[in-house]
Amino acid sequence: MDTAATELRIATAHRDLLDQVLDKWSLSILNELCVRPCRFNELRRAIPNVTQKSLTGTLRRLERNGIVGREVSSTRPVAVTYRIAPLGKTLRRPIDVLLEWAEQHLPSIDAARDAFDAVLDHG
Amino acid sequence: MDTAATELRIATAHRDLLDQVLDKWSLSILNELCVRPCRFNELRRAIPNVTQKSLTGTLRRLERNGIVGREVSSTRPVAVTYRIAPLGKTLRRPIDVLLEWAEQHLPSIDAARDAFDAVLDHG
């Protein structure tokens, strides 16, 4: 593990890319689509507090980046199915690592926050 | 690796936590502080395009979450040194994985974007 030791080299392109893929709703969407393909309203119901607008926007962006695929049936009424794309599957590892980190250190961070805020109170 | 297979379980707490730690400037800041402790203006110079306000704000939040430490000397004028905290060091792995993903798949994603946009033009 010396990749970090040689410095991480964060290019603007990397930041922009991660912004597109790790935003507020993307993690939840990818979470669902990694398990199974989903219809639009399926996703809507599965993800708490997401609005139609945010869901549409996020899905569009993920589609543009080749992370998810979108298939429209010509039935009546139309059915739109979203599924994870090959490129999206490669994101599963990084996301897992991230979530495991969050899971593991959430208590410590909560404690740190409390400590910090307590100092502020005492003044 | 079956953590993903059992579903990632993204709680609101996780999302909030990652929002605090993976925002626009945090990655670059942690990148610098992982290498060495830095003074405020050192960070400012090291990170392109960051404003004083954003830097202060991000550092404050990282400090509150126990990710970085802040030490104020009582010299004249004051010198403030920021350094990575133990909790912050645990973030190095997840960040590395993320950046490696970005590095590796940036070309594919660029291609996907171009393809998507090309369809829009024709369509």
Added chain:
DNA sequence: CTGCATCCGATCCGATACTG
């Protein structure tokens, strides 16, 4: 040197109404 306060424009986001 470090940082806070303020103003201000851009952007995000939710709510609502409407369409094929």
Added chain:
DNA sequence: CAGTATCGGATCGGATGCAG
């Protein structure tokens, strides 16, 4: 069912001026 269009509030981020 799966969107698009629009509006208003909240938030973000940059620029500037001031302070310990």
